[in-house]
Amino acid sequence: MNYLSLPSSSSSRRTWKYEVFLSFRGEDTRNSFTDHLHAALQRKGIYTFKDDKRLQRGESIRPELLKAIEQSRISLVVLSKSFADSTWCLDELAKICEAIGQPGYTVLPIFYHVDPSDVRKQRGDFKQAFDKHERGSSDKVPGWKSALEQVGQLAGYDVRNKSESGIIDEIVMDVIHKLKHKFSSLADDLVGMQSRAEAFEKLLNLDSSDDILFVGIWGMPGAGKTTLAAVVYDRISHNFDASCLLLDVSKDRKRSGLVRLQQQLLCETVGKDQEVWEEHTGTNLISTRLRETKTLIVVDGVDHFDQLKKLVGKHEWFGPGSRIIITTRDDKILERRGVGKDKVYKVELLNDEEALQLFCVRAFKSDVPDDGFEELTHSFLQYAKALPLAIQVLGSSLRTRKQSEWKALLDRLKEIPDREIMKVLETSVHSLDQRDEDIFVDVACFFKGEDEKYAKKILDHCGFNPELGINILCERSLLVIVNGTLRMHDLLQEVGWKIAKGDFPQEPAKWSRLWLYRDLQAVRTVSNVLIIHREDVDVNEMLPLRAEVLSQMNCLRLIIFPSMKFSGKLNNLSNDLRFLSWQKFPFSTLPPSFEPAKLVELVLIDSNIRLLWEGVKALPELKTVDLRGSKNLIKTPNLKGVKNLEKLNLEGCSGLLEVDASIGDLTKLTFLNLKSCDRLISIPNTIFLSTSLETLNLPGCLKLAQRLNFQGPRGPNEQS
Template identity: 30%
Template sequence: MSSQPKVFLSFRGPDTRRHFSDFLYNMLTNAGIGVFRDEEGLEGGKEITPQLIQQIKQSKISIPVISKEYASSKSCLVESEQMVECLDKKNHIIIPIFYYVDPSDVRYCKGSFESAFLKHKNRGTNDSQINSWKSALQRIAELSGHHLHEKSEMYHAEATKQIIREVQQILKTKDLIVMAPLVGVDSHVQEIMAKLKFDCGNGRAVKIGDTSEMVLIYGIPGVGKTVLAKCVYNKLHRLYDACSFLEKIQQEIEDKGIVSVQNQLISDLHNRNAPEFKYSDDALNYMQSWFHAKKVILLDDIKDHEQLSALVGDLDWHAFEEDSPPEKFKEESIRIAAATHGLPLALEGVGKSLLKRNNKRAWNQTLATLEVAPHESVWKAFSKSYETLKRNEQEIFLDIACFFNGKDKRIPYYMWDDRNYMPALSIPSLHARSLVEIGENKEICMRGILKKFGREIVESEYKREPCKRRRLCDCEEALDVLRGGKGTLYVEALRLKFAGRSKGNISFECDQNDGLQNSRFLKLDQADIRGNFGNRLFSLRWLDWQRCPKIFDDHLIQTWQNLVILDLSESQVDKYWSGWELLAVV
């Protein structure tokens, strides 16, 4: 029992102590709810004491188990009187249980209750006290409670479960902490509840249909997935016999293995009274045999369906600790929301930093910083998500960020397949994490903030030595590397774009570079390449040379023997170009 019980259990010992009241007490305590019952705090046979009155006052809920002889106990009547007094002070809730008695007999003091009050009067209790007790019982009998009787179709165990759920709902013992205030999240909660066939319009979730659906909440880091999941969990968990909310699953698996997560889940669903397993297969077999018929809520931080099977067989934002930012900073707020791409994770961090700043200069400086680079909390979230990707997925993610955003996904597939990046698996995995989207015309789409993040990763490889990077997507840096002959041995993908330059097309001598032999992708928009590459393009898989000149060195063509994609669109090359024959031979 906890030091400050939340529930006061009132009953007449000889009637229910050895069966229903004891069963209810144990079920409540097993559910982690602090309960006080008079036999634990008082010496047997004594009248009600100030200590007992204090226990009622400190409790948030009283549960009187009103049996046929309940009113014959002076102690029970004093307890009921104190319960009603606490109820009138608006800080107490009474959940009556009518244990094989008719509630109308309690309300109108008939039958055994009339006989009990007559005995109290004959023993010298004054009319004023008796009327006060009667009034208390009448008040309690008018409350919504639970009625157990001979014709009831509900067993004691099921009735007890309902009582515990009601207590948990009132005490919010299993509610997860959600940062407040939340703006706009309610509509998304309602949408998920509707999919699960629940209605919560009156503030309490009510089942309105049958469903076996599983709801998957996914998105890029920082959009508020966990907040939404917690809100749904808090609405639903009281309606289930067992529930679990597991957070930081990936970290737990990395540190202690998947069996640790399975043991936590089993413990949650058994209300902490469960075996602990050493091996994942044993835990999985146990769950499949014991929990297959139960309805369970399992939310947050599942990596993919494969991991879920191994375990168990756009949101609005909140910031500034108000429903909306200060009115005088409305324009700046709109621009900040745009600069952070509306990500709640970023907006929350920015909102906290600006909460006590009441001058526009601070807001404008913050805005200027955000327009150059996202908030550090977003970067950390993206980094964590990126680090969970497999190497193949990381390579494709960086390729898209640097070169293929908006490109038909079917084209780079050929190159990625040739490099054993397994795009048929990697692209769906990136999509599942909302790191890329697939457009109506099969084009790969990536949010601007993610593209910026990907390029930041690329540039961080060698901040001051671009020639040692594997990707060069900044045209000025790429040209500087090539024309300076600084060495391109490490470069795997490179882009040059000269269209629209005031100085016209730019040419460079390919033989002045000491190596492009590791390059698999080259984009040479309007480039004029002169000289002999020799065998420097042996690894090339994709050449995108738009508007290339009609005539170029045949030696260059002969190095294209491993090409899988050649794009010479908008060039002067036509069907009569002799190079086609050389390519056919290659």
């Protein structure tokens, strides 16, 4: 169970959108106490509604506020001297008081330099305010008075003659305690996790504020290492001055090295955008910026010691009280890092009671089996053998099915050796509709660990419905989205690979997808999709691929190549392509026969392109062309056949001399980036008259600036 599972929705539970609603008199505290309180809540990751931060422009304010109150678990009411002067504040307070007593809802009054008894009895400033309201003959006055009386009787915080910063710290800690820092919202579906989290926290020795500890989580795939680390992180991160959760670092390292992870760690802990260009710089920054900071870092999915060395190298990199949590399948990595056996938590499989409860939650939305399903439940648990991921997937696939369907599925599973948990997962995948299964296989082969929006964009280009499909995969426990990233258990990924290979596991030429460099070398034709990840081959040992092989692949819908070595001539590219991304494209032009009518996005960053194509090509679906860093590009192509183009990125095309006049005819172009095209001397005047263009980026176009006799930004449509 290397991922988080969220609880099922229930009609009997109130739906919370915000954790805290802040009610206050803007003239009194908006830019002082309330602003500081709001910032303190945000620093601890508490989702807070504050009217000048959350209201959408153009919406009616009052209904939005009332709705936000209903959707908040806690209301903090800052009662200041002129609070009652505002009918707006009083209406807000009356709405807040309506919810007092409802399960899970809390109101905390903050008496900001006012006497609680004055609030309760409407004396002093509050009496003067109500005298004005009563002269106005408002029929709301009795309700307002009742609300003030009610909130004035609640236990709250009296700010008079006290340190505001100290009170704010107390309030934030009280809120965190009342929220249980989100763990309660996960516990319904994380069977057995609370006891494990509490046991692991003992190893962290959180009461000690001086020592710096490295602690490990170790166990087999699917046992729940990542889930445990994420839950503990959620429970304790508010105790630290800075924190960062780095998920699946081995995947990131293979795809883009450690630079992105180093940058993420610095941004989330130091709190500012940190530019890291190479690993040595990142290591130096991490080792110096956090020395005085009490920091919590989770480094998840470590498979190489170098990852630890460059992300959380030594104890002295971090301030007193810091805790570094490492999850890995390889206990030798922990041993090498010096994490003692007494500081390693081994994640065991579920016991019988936990396995039964988890299965029932998934299959029946209950802690016990439905009548008549007891024996069948026992049989499925025997098959799953206490592996949390297998239990979750099986239980979800059986939900709402009849007994006859359970028996049929169990009979089918009996044909597969029970030691092969992979078969359990594969059965669940094959229960999907074909389109959803295609999305699952694409995610398994290409998009595991990728940004959700990026994956959905490409899947959408390929003609799928990823918004629905991804949701279905999440509902079936086949996929989870964590911090905007697609996560899939390793065993599920193996299922996707098996489906892609079909009945020919030893013949890559017959697979529906290719995702490893070594497999492409044995291929002549592929019917579906092609993508290459380079991690299976050392770049220094990489043999060139023959371009003629790629030229023979006529039915590709997707190509994503990192920088690779090619030999020969590229005579052809599949006209079925929907998305083409090829870093350092080695050829000077695209093949003359290449005219993909369904191509949506063309990305050739740092390419060797001199001219993209000759003449006019009919590319009606093409919306994005990205040629950044293509220094040999001399001129943009004729774009008359690309009428739906929306984005053209030519940043860093230092050899570019001319932009073709056809660009002025594009009525849907919104983005044109010519930054650092320092040899550019010609651009159509019609581009400055475009009604669709929103961004025109020209910094660094020195020759063009001299020719057009302008300096700096040219107006609202140009960025500097």
